């Protein structure tokens with residue numbers, strides 16, 4: 338049998354290897370999965386989870402866990418402040434508990450929610466430059482109790498994890514900010530030119546009016562761009578939280594139709610809705626986020642439609658999923674563009690000049706739907722129309 342010391346050294350070597358691996362990727366999910374799996378292995382335990390800290394809500398939420406695939410609900414849980422993880426987050430201190438049920442700081446909220454029995458726990462904060470990134474917790478040591486060495490190893494792993502997460506966030510942030518600045522240049526340039534023209538004395542009242550309307554349109558585009566950008570980057574960084582609730586897709590669709598009705602009427606577009614299976618259109622999703630998706634799709638179907646065009650929403654029961662289909666009689670999308678639509682800022686050349694947009698709508702939809710375990714598919718024929726199918730998990 339190896340001496341305790343040798344085992345400890347081996348474990349530190351393993352951490353070194355892990356941190357090398359972590360440094361080689363910037364993909365946040367790969368990083369987090371790698372950390373939880375290593376934590377379980379190094380501490381000889383059953384499960385490990387990473388809870389990230391959302392400073393705006395001052396709460397932790399599950400972001401990754403070795404048992405997440407069995408307990409999908411984990412991602413839907415907002416961890417109570419009064420819990421062991423909450424305590425560690427608040428005090429920035431690591432803890433070991435042999436029997437959590439004898440500790441008053443323990444909350445059985447999570448284990449009840451996913452029906453999992455917790456006995457022992459080792460929990461450490463993940464901190465980088467005094468900033469709390471989250472909490473790393475390991476559950477149920479396979480034999481014996483968690484030791485001081487276990488805690489030290491987990492702390493070391495937690496620090497590596499915090500650095501890797503922060504790096505990945507900074508990397509994506511600088512990337513998206515560069516993108517945004519680039520996109521802001523076009524509307525800013527247009528406003529700049531027009532204000533310059535407006536100052537010319539020979540302009541007629543009509544010409545002035547046209548210029549002012551263009552400025553108004555461009556500032557609207559700027560503000561839309563910034564709002565969409567913020568939405569998208571929150572989703573991309575994994576900071577956005579989702580709540581799960583039963584969502585009646587028929588009611589939600591009708592609500593969205595009402596909201597877009599004025600824009601549709603401007604182009605004399607008729608919007609209809611049909612649902613084939615009345616009793617089973619309740620999805621399990623985040624209502625507000627799903628509303629954002631539907632409004633984006635309807636906005637596209639109006640914007641890229643013809644005068645007197647039509648839009649139809651239909652709902653189908655498809656086993657475990659509900660299919661929500663938005664069909665329009667618009668300008669359609671060329672074959673070559675279909676695979677590009679979900680890329681951020683992508684707009685097809687055919688519409689770029691004449692119709693306003695930021696090119697973020699579908700990228701946002703895709704991210705939201707991924708988080709909701711839902712999918713989106715677009716089929717289209719130029720000059721005939723576009724059919725978007727969204728499949729959303731049915732309420733279980």
Ligand SMILES: Nc1ncnc2c1ncn2[C@@H]1O[C@H](COP(=O)(O)OP(=O)(O)OP(=O)(O)O)[C@@H](O)[C@H]1O
Pocket residue numbers: 565633637638641642665667668669670678683684685686688693694695696697698699700723
């Ligand atoms: N229903 C549709 N019919 C025709 N083209 C579409 C339709 N939906 C999307 N497109 C094409 O896909 C591109 C990307 O759509 P997306 O919603 O992401 O951005 P956008 O509408 O240009 O801008 P935003 O939604 O941010 O205001 C559009 O520019 C357009 O070329």
Ligand SMILES: [Mg+2]
Pocket residue numbers: 633636637694698699
């Ligand atoms: Mg759009």
